[in-house]
Amino acid sequence: MKKMLAAATMALSIGTSGLAFAEPLKIGLITTLSGGGAGLGIDTRDGFMLAIKNSGKMDITVVTEDDAQKPELAVQIADKMIQSDNVDVLTGIVWSNLLMAVVPGAVAQGKFYVSTNAAPAALAGKNCNALYFNAAYQNDNLHEAMGEYANKGYKKMFILAPNYPAGKDSLTGFKRYYKGELAAEVYTQIGQTDYAAEIAQMRASGADGIFTFLPGGMGIAFMKQFAQSGVKIPVMGPGFSFSQDVLPAIGDAALGARASGQWVQDLDNPANKRFVADFKKEYNRLPSLYAVGGYDAAQLILSAASKASVKDAKAFGAELKKADIQSPRGKFKFNTNQHPIQDIYLTEVVKLDGVLTNETVEKIFTDHGDAYAKDCKI
Numbered sequence: 001m002k003k004m005l006a007a008a009t010m011a012l013s014i015g016t017s018g019l020a021f022a023e024p025l026k027i028g029l030i031t032t033l034s035g036g037g038a039g040l041g042i043d044t045r046d047g048f049m050l051a052i053k054n055s056g057k058m059d060i061t062v063v064t065e066d067d068a069q070k071p072e073l074a075v076q077i078a079d080k081m082i083q084s085d086n087v088d089v090l091t092g093i094v095w096s097n098l099l100m101a102v103v104p105g106a107v108a109q110g111k112f113y114v115s116t117n118a119a120p121a122a123l124a125g126k127n128c129n130a131l132y133f134n135a136a137y138q139n140d141n142l143h144e145a146m147g148e149y150a151n152k153g154y155k156k157m158f159i160l161a162p163n164y165p166a167g168k169d170s171l172t173g174f175k176r177y178y179k180g181e182l183a184a185e186v187y188t189q190i191g192q193t194d195y196a197a198e199i200a201q202m203r204a205s206g207a208d209g210i211f212t213f214l215p216g217g218m219g220i221a222f223m224k225q226f227a228q229s230g231v232k233i234p235v236m237g238p239g240f241s242f243s244q245d246v247l248p249a250i251g252d253a254a255l256g257a258r259a260s261g262q263w264v265q266d267l268d269n270p271a272n273k274r275f276v277a278d279f280k281k282e283y284n285r286l287p288s289l290y291a292v293g294g295y296d297a298a299q300l301i302l303s304a305a306s307k308a309s310v311k312d313a314k315a316f317g318a319e320l321k322k323a324d325i326q327s328p329r330g331k332f333k334f335n336t337n338q339h340p341i342q343d344i345y346l347t348e349v350v351k352l353d354g355v356l357t358n359e360t361v362e363k364i365f366t367d368h369g370d371a372y373a374k375d376c377k378i
Helices: 002-008 038-054 071-083 097-106 141-150 165-177 195-205 217-229 249-252 268-284 288-307 313-321
Strands: 010-015 024-030 059-066 089-091 112-115 132-134 156-162 179-189 209-212 258-261 340-352 353-370
Touching: 024 038, 024 071, 024 288, 038 132, 038 268, 059 071, 071 089, 071 097, 097 112, 097 156, 097 165, 097 258, 112 288, 112 313, 141 165, 141 209, 141 258, 141 340, 141 353, 156 165, 156 195, 165 179, 179 195, 195 217, 217 249, 249 340, 249 353, 258 353, 268 288, 288 313
Parallel strands: 024 059, 024 089, 089 112, 112 132, 156 179, 156 209
Antiparallel strands: 010 059, 258 340, 340 353
């Protein structure tokens, strides 16, 4: 384990001039950089570090470690970052089961956690915490949007997700808005790569639409197998199922797939145009939803740190909650439970200049919050 931690650790010190801090700032970024979920974590890290680079000069250190998609390792890394590395803020976890393992201990030790992606319902309602913020969404949100979209013509949906907190939030969110019949509700193993049995169920189900939440390698495996199966039922999902990080591996099987997202690469605002151009220049690829989550989490932390000491939890938290940033998604503010209120869009996978990507079709929700904020008593 010590060797794994040593190999996974990378400290990045950025010294620039720009935002002025009252004191040095140290950020611990825990994300998935190996295994089937590596693409998600790499995009998270790269988006985060792009915001650091673009922010101007400051006295800041980012300590990055690979959680290998293992909850027990993520907890060990977080404790090391807090107790030995003396980080001021934690961030970066992609997977909700890892976040649920890390956040309670981190906030109990007085550390802020700003999530770049994972947003389980359990941390959005009665178990919310003044030190926990989410820069992306609440897990249910994008799935709620697809439930609303599916009401337009789909009478019998087959819904499928992995059996972990985000998967359960996914199907809960979809069902919250979808008014039609369910052909089946299926939970698969997290990390599963063989979907022959589930595709056979879909074929026999009588469904006129399929909703899947399968991020990372799971979605790649499913879509390839589904395309080979000859089943012609339309497939839709949240943005994670057809995000930029997986489209090259899925290939043309993804063309025409519709999804939902709080951000799309073609949104017409100055912050997004700069973000997409800068990301392409820095990394020679298009960004994904995960990259935007990392980028905005970094922006939030840096904005707050320029106005308040992270050692003053009340003042720093108040500055974080102002969300004083220019987000690529456009307008963005925090709800009372410190999760976003934002617009959510319907997207479609297309090929532009030979590159698979998502483009905006229409807006599904305007200023959409989450179902759990009413139970948060921060």
